[in-house]
Amino acid sequence: MTTTTVQFLFDFGSLNAYLSHKMIPQIEARTGATFEYVPILLGGLFKLANNRSPMEAYAGIPNKLAYEHVEIDRFVRRHGLTAFKWNPFFPVNTLQIMRGAVAAQTLGCYPAYVDVVFAALWEREKNMGDPEVAAAELQGAGLDAEALLAAMQDATVKGRLLANTQEVHARGAFGSPTFFVGDEMFFGKDRLGDVEEEIRGESLRAARAH
Numbered sequence: 001m002t003t004t005t006v007q008f009l010f011d012f013g014s015l016n017a018y019l020s021h022k023m024i025p026q027i028e029a030r031t032g033a034t035f036e037y038v039p040i041l042l043g044g045l046f047k048l049a050n051n052r053s054p055m056e057a058y059a060g061i062p063n064k065l066a067y068e069h070v071e072i073d074r075f076v077r078r079h080g081l082t083a084f085k086w087n088p089f090f091p092v093n094t095l096q097i098m099r100g101a102v103a104a105q106t107l108g109c110y111p112a113y114v115d116v117v118f119a120a121l122w123e124r125e126k127n128m129g130d131p132e133v134a135a136a137e138l139q140g141a142g143l144d145a146e147a148l149l150a151a152m153q154d155a156t157v158k159g160r161l162l163a164n165t166q167e168v169h170a171r172g173a174f175g176s177p178t179f180f181v182g183d184e185m186f187f188g189k190d191r192l193g194d195v196e197e198e199i200r201g202e203s204l205r206a207a208r209a210h
Contacts, residue, residue, distance in 0.1 A: 103151030
């Protein structure tokens with residue numbers, strides 16, 4: 001049996017990426033798919049794609065910004081995400097912690113790192129753009145903060161994050177969360193149902209091919 005792999009392009013600074021992260025285990029359990037977390041730098045992707053964050057894009061449309069909050073609150077209630085809190089430091093500079101995600105891949109602590117940083121930002125209301133705060137959160141969760149912070153400065157780590165960002169832009173991505181099921185691209189947490197449907201379709205096609 002072939003397992004479908006879904007690429008999930010994320011930046012910790014994306015609230016909708018966090019909300020997607022909280023839903024992914026349920027989709028994996030229902031479908032048998034595996035989600036591959038691909039760290040990207042959202043600011044860099046915005047520049048490449050000539051895109052802007054909702055805060056910038058809707059800055060002059062207060063009703064639109066207010067509605068974005070309503071939609072997020074609805075999503076949180078619908079899915080029982082009671083740990084979620086709006087981060088008072090948002091927007092947070094995520095350059096170092098995204099480099100940290102690449103570093104965590106090389107250091108063998110990637111899933112734990114992703115969980116810790118998403119929770120620190122969107123549940124524990126921490127300013128993870130501050131290296132001292134980030135170090136304390138990582139160390140407090142049992143990760144080797146010193147090794148991670150050192151690896152963030154490694155040229156190979158920096159280059160991998162940049163390459164990831166450029167590669168996904170070349171495939172058509174313009175923001176986060178973005179999902180690739182094969183060559184099919186889906187953008188936004190509100191497309192998770194479509195992602196799940198595509199996973200099932202791909203599994204069916206693979207079964208018929210055998």
